[in-house]
Amino acid sequence: MNIEVFTFNPIQENTYLLSDDRGRALIIDPGNSTATEDRCLQQAIDSAGLKLECIVCTHLHFDHIMGINFLQEKYHCDFYAHRQEEYWLRNISGMAAAFGVDVATRQLRLEKTLKDGDEIQIGDMRLEVLGTPGHSAGGLCFYAPAQQALFCGDSLFAGSIGRTDLPGGDLGTLISSIHDKLLCLPDETVIYPGHGPDSSIGQEKRMNPYLQYQR
Numbered sequence: 041m042n043i044e045v046f047t048f049n050p051i052q053e054n055t056y057l058l059s060d061d062r063g064r065a066l067i068i069d070p071g072n073s074t075a076t077e078d079r080c081l082q083q084a085i086d087s088a089g090l091k092l093e094c095i096v097c098t099h100l101h102f103d104h105i106m107g108i109n110f111l112q113e114k115y116h117c118d119f120y121a122h123r124q125e126e127y128w129l130r131n132i133s134g135m136a137a138a139f140g141v142d143v144a145t146r147q148l149r150l151e152k153t154l155k156d157g158d159e160i161q162i163g164d165m166r167l168e169v170l171g172t173p174g175h176s177a178g179g180l181c182f183y184a185p186a187q188q189a190l191f192c193g194d195s196l197f198a199g200s201i202g203r204t205d206l207p208g209g210d211l212g213t214l215i216s217s218i219h220d221k222l223l224c225l226p227d228e229t230v231i232y233p234g235h236g237p238d239s240s241i242g243q244e245k246r247m248n249p250y251l252q253y254q255r
Contacts, residue, residue: 054233135206
């Protein structure tokens with residue numbers, strides 16, 4: 041599995057382009073928000089001759105979905121997330137405005153829902169869907185066991201965890217999600233978060249101060 045990361049929009053969100061050796065691809069959390077960022081992502085897809093098959097989202101906060109309109113218009117692909125995240129599709133502009141960001145987007149529609157225990161199979165790529173509510177009510181992570189790679193959105197960061205003060209957030213729930221679903225993965229698992237640098241499960245077990253809380 042080939043992994044490319046792009047950091048987009050004023051919130052510095054990480055967008056991931058995954059592809060296999062046959063050119064089949066998916067995108068996790070497209071945050072591209074300007075024409076320049078759109079071109080950057082399009083060039084990466086087109087120059088490699090990739091076939092973008094779907095978009096999957098860890099959650100639907102505005103900074104993780106700003107590029108969905110562009111990608112759907114260009115590549116006619118569906119996007120998937122947890123059903124409990126549909127609340128944010130009705131509140132994109134309001135949430136963005138609260139962060140000083142102007143978002144002009146057409147209404148998005150969730151074509152397929154994902155839940156804990158599902159699997160995503162695109163070409164040679166297999167992702168296990170892990171339910172990790174707490175940052176957002178329908179938060180998900182995507183784990184590629186063959187590559188020991190975890191795409192964890194805003195649930196877990198290098199040295200930190202996601203905020204829990206937005207609607208649907210809860211600190212106790214997030215801590216439990218991380219312990220129950222993520223820290224049980226192999227220590228060598230690389231974590232690819234929604235913001236900031238990558239890390240590993242082992243590193244976060246040892247060094248992340250937020251994970252010392254008792255549940």
